[in-house]
Amino acid sequence: MKTKAILLFSTLFVNFLFSQKVNVEFITKTDSIYKKERRDFIYLNEKTDLSAAKIIGKIKANGKADWHTLFYSIMTKAQKLGANAFKYSSSSEESDTSELIIDTYLISEKIKADNKEFLPKNKIYFFGRHNKKGTTEDFKLNGKKTTLKAFHYAVYNLDKDTQINKGGFLGTTLNISPNPSGRSYYMNFSGFGPSAVMTGSLSFTAGNIIQMDENYSLLLTHIYQIYQLQE
Numbered sequence: 216m217k218t219k220a221i222l223l224f225s226t227l228f229v230n231f232l233f234s235q236k237v238n239v240e241f242i243t244k245t246d247s248i249y250k251k252e253r254r255d256f257i258y259l260n261e262k263t264d265l266s267a268a269k270i271i272g273k274i275k276a277n278g279k280a281d282w283h284t285l286f287y288s289i290m291t292k293a294q295k296l297g298a299n300a301f302k303y304s305s306s307s308e309e310s311d312t313s314e315l316i317i318d319t320y321l322i323s324e325k326i327k328a329d330n331k332e333f334l335p336k337n338k339i340y341f342f343g344r345h346n347k348k349g350t351t352e353d354f355k356l357n358g359k360k361t362t363l364k365a366f367h368y369a370v371y372n373l374d375k376d377t378q379i380n381k382g383g384f385l386g387t388t389l390n391i392s393p394n395p396s397g398r399s400y401y402m403n404f405s406g407f408g409p410s411a412v413m414t415g416s417l418s419f420t421a422g423n424i425i426q427m428d429e430n431y432s433l434l435l436t437h438i439y440q441i442y443q444l445q446e
Contacts, residue, residue, distance in 0.1 A: 237278040237288045242316065244272035249297025249321055256290045258430040259302040259320065260333035269321040271298040277314035281346055282306070282438055285315040286431060293319040300326075301430075303437040317434070336397030337373040340432055342439070344405050352404045354424075355380040366442035368435070373399070381423045389424045401432035 247269065259265065271293055276285040293301065298319035305316045322330075344350050344365040352363045356371065357378055363369055371377075379389045381404055391400060404423050 237276055237280050237284060239274065239276045239288045239292050241292075242273040242275050245270055245296075251297055253294045253297055253299040253321070255299050256294060256430060257300040257322070257327060257330065258334075258433040259300050259322075259330055261302070262333045263326065263330040265302075265320060265322070265326070267323065268300070268326055269297075271296050271319040271321060273304060273316060273318050275314065275316045277312060279311050280313065282313065282315065282435065283345075283431065285313060286317075286434060289315065289317055289319075297321050300330075301434075303434055306438045306441060315438075334429070334433070335370075335399040337393050338399040339371045339373050339377065339379075339391075340399065340401045340436070341369045341371075342401070342403040342427065342432065342435060343367045344403075345435075354404065355383075366439055368439050379424055387423050399429070401427040401429055403427060 249269070249271075274289045274293055276288045278285070280288075290301070296319075298321055300320045300322045302318045302320070304318050305314075307314050341352075341354070341361075341363055343352055343363040346365075348365050350365045352365075354361055354363070355378075358380075361369070373391065373393050376390065376392045379391070379402070381387050403425055406425050
């Protein structure tokens with residue numbers, strides 16, 4: 216049943232991609248052939264040494280679609296050529312058309328381990344809506360009301376037991392604690408972006424509090440920064 220559900224989800228998502236009319240193309244592409252199709256697609260920090268990485272290519276996706284759809288379209292194309300990691304290059308939006316460009320790589324386990332050291336430790340990231348400009352999200356963090364604008368994100372230290380509430384007394388409450396591994400959390404309140412269903416990782420969906428995939432979330436910080444700088 217689980218396999219059938221995954222296949223159904225994949226089919227529906229592919230159909231959704233076609234309906235979004237996303238164009239995907241290589242700007243630059245490797246001449247090498249890596250036969251093994253990859254499953255992972257890891258966000259690379261700008262400090263990570265990539266001198267030993269194999270470059271797959273720079274890929275551009277654009278269309279009348281949300282950022283998650285553009286990212287997923289690039290990921291699907293890159294993984295077929297052996298890519299298992301990516302680095303943000305640029306993003307832009309004009310009228311109702313968005314464009315995302317990322318560099319894709321095939322990296323070793325050593326580079327993966329090195330890159331992990333640069334990723335956020337014991338942080339909580341909250342992401343505002345990604346499709347309705349001018350809207351806000353209200354939630355409580357340790358009892359304090361917090362407002363988050365659309366296309367904005369906020370980062371908090373997870374240095375003590377933390378309570379997140381969405382919707383007040385009759386809403387949803389989530390309690391999380393610092394982890395010895397330094398695990399960080401990435402959340403939104405409207406259900407966008409890849410989740411455990413697509414990444415295969417452990418996650419949670421607690422009512423209106425939804426955990427996002429770390430790799431896509433860190434990419435989204437670059438995209439949201441552009442919106443914030445435009446204000």
